[in-house]
Amino acid sequence: MIDMKFLQVPAMFNTVMLDVVWIIVGLIAFYAGIKNLLDKENPSRIGTAIFWCSFGVVTALGSWLPPKVSGALVIVMCMPAIFKKVKVGRVNAPTKEYTKAQYSKIGMKIFVPALTVAVMSLFFALFSNVSSMVGITIGVAISMVLLMVYSRDNKPKVFLDDSERFLSLMGPLCMLPQLLGCLGGVFTAAGVGDVVAGLVGNVVPEGNVNLGIVVYAIGMMLFTMIMGNAYAAITVMTVGIGGPFVLAYGANPVVIGMLALTCGFCGTLCTPMAANFNIVPVAILDMKDRWGVIKNQVLVAIIMITIQICFMIAFK
Template sequence: MITLHWVYALAGAIFAAFALLGLRDRPVNAAFWGLLAVSMWAGDALGDMGNGLLVLGLVGLGASGRMRRGEGDVPPEVRQARADAHGNRLFVVALIIPATALIGTFAFKAVPDWFEAKQATLIALALGVLVAWLAGSLWLRARPGVALEQGRRLIDSVGWAAVLPQMLAALGAVFALSGVGDAVGGVVQQAIPQGSLFGAVVAYGLGMALFTIVMGNAFAAFPVMTAAIGVPILIRGFHGDPAIVCAIGMLAGFCGTLLTPMAANFNLVPAALLDLSDKHGVIRRQVGTALPLLGVNILLIYWLAF
């Protein structure tokens, strides 16, 4: 049976390839991606202490300031000529990935003896990457190593921010297990007017957005705010629909994602890749969308969940 471990093995192999390709000219980058490969391959075997030390190693390398951005090895005029020759058909290769993920999600669940049904989407996504890699190499007549070399260039441009969502989501789980949600809930309950449903909904929506702004990831804010307000007040206290409260609450958190540099992979990396003069330009453009959308999400919870 193909399980999630196969996906981790594939991801580890790709990060290991990035590390090997970077040994000669970007040793710090190589060490960073090498540690990530070890995490993918042997995370279960390392235990809590081993994984903790590995994360500290990643943080140390990322904070050292010695990770170098990827440099393009294809002249701009050559890239432009290739883009002109193929046009928008180049997007077909990229679209293979989500198409395979969508089809595989439904198809793999029909054969539970072959694929782990609970992880069908992630398995299909990994398969989509392999199919797109093969299709792109055959169509563009490029050796398979070209994709890895260009992938290394791109991942080096993104740098440590590539693993920020994973780390922040783990931080949210740590906060939830350590009782941060209960502590926050105690403070918030004192601030909400007694018996005020609307006040509780506003506190939950704003709390999701604000915690996301601080932590940079709605997945990190979700366990904290849901434990603090969502479950004890909105669901148990006011008998709200759990699906609506949690789903739209996550959307409220995503509004915070649009407003924070902590969500570096969304808001800072694009500015760097596009060479924008204002590194916070992406965030400034998103404010006009994020704030009204946050208000709408709060109202939707109030109208639909109770």
């Protein structure tokens, strides 16, 4: 087989570059905190600043901070969010007139920078061992250059302010993906998978692979709805159900694992815990129905989970 990954980098490169990426993300969050602290129009500028600055420090320096310090900062970060003290301050969004004028000037080329991010991400995933986060960041950097070529108004501060604006629109929901990702590891270490295995053992007869697949698939969907993250759910569900009730009886681990993950994604469509998919668009688009995105996805999710279960049974 021909190795398509012709662009190989040392493991240390990925490690260093990932640290750089997270430092950049952390600095943007820290900037959001300072900007809101100085914003007299923000009705809760101190709480907002505490949240974003804590988030920025943990994100940028998490690789070097002692675990207890990071944990303490996460608790500090959650306090303003719990008491609803994270607010949106002054928004420097472009006017409709300016947006229309820029579109008349740039036209459909405006989609090239967005496409560049996707292309670069796909390129590095297929043809290199460069981390996906690093690949996306490189794509974003190239897109920024393209946007600056399109218009002289696109100075570095514009990108920084717009990053802050979108962070503020999303608010505390930004921290959910990281926290939910950690939750999967905590559940696995705590032995939740073993508890699930004990419960399922009372329902699924030993050796009934088809029933095991149905329970595994539905479990992936439901647990993803609870955790908001299929990647976190699959570890617990595979340990508790997939391994002992499906894979142990000869089912193809490649097929089962791949389709089980897509079953989890069906749960992603149905939960507010998947904030970056289902809640953030509501905030950005200022939708009146906060459940509007989920309501339009539930039927699709039910159809897809049914198809995935049939695939798993047919190709196991």
